[in-house]
Amino acid sequence: MSKITVGLVGHGYWGPNLLRNYMELETANPKWVCDSSPDRLKKAVARYPSVLTTTRFEDVLADPEVDAVLIATPISSHHVLAIQALQAGKHVFVEKPLAMSVDECDEMCAAAEERHLVLMVGHTFVYSPPVRAVKRILDSGELGDVYFITCSRVNLGLHQKDVSVVWDLAPHDLSILEYWLGETPLSVQAMGRSCINNGIPDVAFLSVHYASGVIAELQVSWLSPVKLRRTIIVGSKKMLMYDDTESVEKVKIFDQGVDYKDPETFGEFQLSYRTGGIFTPSVDNTEPLSLEAAHFIQCVATGAHPVTDGAAGRSVVAALEAAQRSLDGGVSIANERRGMLYGGPDQQLVGVRKP
Ligand SMILES: NC(=O)c1ccc[n+]([C@@H]2O[C@H](COP(=O)([O-])OP(=O)(O)OC[C@H]3O[C@@H](n4cnc5c(N)ncnc54)[C@H](O)[C@@H]3O)[C@@H](O)[C@H]2O)c1
Numbered sequence: 225m226s227k228i229t230v231g232l233v234g235h236g237y238w239g240p241n242l243l244r245n246y247m248e249l250e251t252a253n254p255k256w257v258c259d260s261s262p263d264r265l266k267k268a269v270a271r272y273p274s275v276l277t278t279t280r281f282e283d284v285l286a287d288p289e290v291d292a293v294l295i296a297t298p299i300s301s302h303h304v305l306a307i308q309a310l311q312a313g314k315h316v317f318v319e320k321p322l323a324m325s326v327d328e329c330d331e332m333c334a335a336a337e338e339r340h341l342v343l344m345v346g347h348t349f350v351y352s353p354p355v356r357a358v359k360r361i362l363d364s365g366e367l368g369d370v371y372f373i374t375c376s377r378v379n380l381g382l383h384q385k386d387v388s389v390v391w392d393l394a395p396h397d398l399s400i401l402e403y404w405l406g407e408t409p410l411s412v413q414a415m416g417r418s419c420i421n422n423g424i425p426d427v428a429f430l431s432v433h434y435a436s437g438v439i440a441e442l443q444v445s446w447l448s449p450v451k452l453r454r455t456i457i458v459g460s461k462k463m464l465m466y467d468d469t470e471s472v473e474k475v476k477i478f479d480q481g482v483d484y485k486d487p488e489t490f491g492e493f494q495l496s497y498r499t500g501g502i503f504t505p506s507v508d509n510t511e512p513l514s515l516e517a518a519h520f521i522q523c524v525a526t527g528a529h530p531v532t533d534g535a536a537g538r539s540v541v542a543a544l545e546a547a548q549r550s551l552d553g554g555v556s557i558a559n560e561r562r563g564m565l566y567g568g569p570d571q572q573l574v575g576v577r578k579p
Contacts, residue, residue, distance in 0.1 A: 228521045229316075231256035231284035233305060234297035235264045237382070238319060239270070242294050247272060247519045250365025252521050256284045281305060285312040290341070292524050295319060299387055303328040306343070310335040315342040315524045320395040321544060333534035342523045344530035345537030346569050347399035351519060352463070352512035354474040357505055358457070358466055359404055361477065367459030370482075373401065373440040375455045378427075381446035388425040390414065390547050393444040398540045400455070401440055401534070408539040410435050412546040419447055430547050477503045 230250060232243055232367045232567040235257050246254045256276050257268040265277040284290055285308060285564040292315035295305050322345045323329050336343035349355050361367065384392050402408055409432045413530045416425035427445040434440070446491065453468035462480040463477075480499030487493065 226525075227251060227253040228291045228524050229253045229255050229289045230292045230294055230521075231258060231287070231290045232294045232296065233258040233281055233284065234295060234319075235259040235268050236261075236296070237297035239264075239294075240267070240361070240375065241317075241513055242296055242517070243268065243275075245511070245513045246294070246521075248514065249517055249521060252527065253516065256287065258284050260371060267404070270351055281308065282427065285309060285314065290314060292317065292520070299324055299391060303332060306332050307335055310339060310341055310343070313339065313341070317344045317345040317346065317520050318537070320348070320399070320537070321391060321541050322534065323541060324391075326538060326542050326545060329534065329538035333538060339384075340527075342527075342530060343519070343534040344520050344523065344536075345532050345534065345540075346516065347395070347403075347532040347536060347540070348512050348516050349396050349400045350403045350532050350536075351515040352468075353489075353508040353510060353515075354466055354468065355400055355403065355512075357475050357507045358464065361475075361505070362404055362457070366462060366477065367457060367464060368461030369459060370405070370438050371458045371460065372438065373455060373457050374443075375401075375440065376443045376452040378443060378445040378448035379451035380448060383420060383422070383426060383446055385421075387417065388418075388428070388548075388551075389444050389446050390425060390428045390430070390551070391544055392446075394430060394544060394547065395540050397440075397444070397455070398432075398543045399536065402536065402539060403531075405434060405436065405437065405438060407434050407436060409433065409543045409546070412510065412543050412548040412550060414550040416551050420422060428547070432543070473504045475505055475509055477505070479503070496510045 230246055230252055232239055232254060243254060246252045254275060256279050257265060258278050259265050260279055262279060268275055269277055284293060289348060289419055293309040295302055295318045297305060297320060302318050306316050306318050323332060377393045377397060411433045413431045414428055416428035418425050420426055426447055430442040432440040455466045457464045461481060463480050465476045467474055481498050483496045485494040485496055519530060522528060
């Protein structure tokens with residue numbers, strides 16, 4: 225397979241991770257780095273002297289050798305940059321979330337389809353070996369029917385200037401859940417609070433409901449004394465914990481549960497509790513980003529359809545929009561006095577700003 229030439233736009237916090245992984249791929253040739261900040265370009269050249277740099281995206285698009293563009297800029301610019309790249313005939317990889325609205329996603333998907341170009345979104349965790357291992361466990365039926373899932377993604381994180389914690393962190397869990405369950409959310413309710421920056425929630429709790437009956441609770445926050453990346457799945461047969469902060473035993477299956485026994489006599493109520501062993505499957509520790517990058521290059525080279533395609537990006541954005549509508553709509557306060565405990569008139573109980 226001849227090398228696929230790529231250009232990266234956005235060399236801020238995350239772009240360097242993409243660049244490193246594409247540099248390490250034998251199948252890719254990262255030729256350009258574009259960033260509107262010349263300082264960010266100096267950092268790229270210091271690390272990779274062979275790379276060409278520019279502050280003008282048009283330079284990357286005008287190079288006929290460039291097959292594909294990688295977009296790692298702030299979310300508000302994803303749509304416009306992706307459309308420009310697709311119109312220039314380039315395949316496109318866009319960091320999560322795909323765009324700021326479902327309408328923008330639809331335009332991006334249509335532009336890619338019209339020109340038979342690959343459009344892939346960076347739902348990185350879908351390529352992560354422990355997430356893939358959990359998918360295999362769920363598909364095998366070992367956990368039984370999934371009752372509910374809880375996800376905690378909190379730490380003392382970087383406060384974003386333009387987007388809330390929902391748009392920054394929830395795409396990870398929403399994309400993981402969609403991959404595991406094979407379904408998109410039916411409804412999303414969200415509650416959040418802007419503790420530091422007025423109007424930009426830095427903590428939010430999302431309640432997600434799926435048609436199969438599965439319910440999920442997502443906790444996302446940039447304010448926490450500890451870093452948690454923990455998901456618990458409770459099934460009718462077994463339970464599972466996926467902890468991405470663990471270096472080795474990221475996935476644990478618990479042979480635990482409660483069974484309801486059919487009553488033998490009227491009025492009898494019996495439950496039997498199972499507290500069996502804990503099993504830890506061995507999981508490969510390849511960096512998810514390198515698997516994601518290899519998949520994108522493979523799709524560009526062969527015309528295959530990416531696992532995290534434009535449609536997958538769109539359904540996560542649809543869930544984020546629903547969460548945002550819920551945040552914007554506020555909460556119904558059952559008890560006036562209790563409501564005041566949460567926030568007075570000058571405090572922001574729910575987010576009012578779109579990213
Ligand atoms: N997959 C993951 O785990 C992961 C982790 C972090 C961030 N991200 C995503 O990566 C993207 C970038 O996030 P970040 O934290 O690196 O942001 P950032 O603000 O640190 O970096 C963005 C860079 O893009 C440049 N830029 C902005 N607009 C530009 C334009 N029009 N043309 C050229 N350069 C431009 C900025 O100068 C900056 O250097 C976001 O979509 C974010 O959600 C993904």
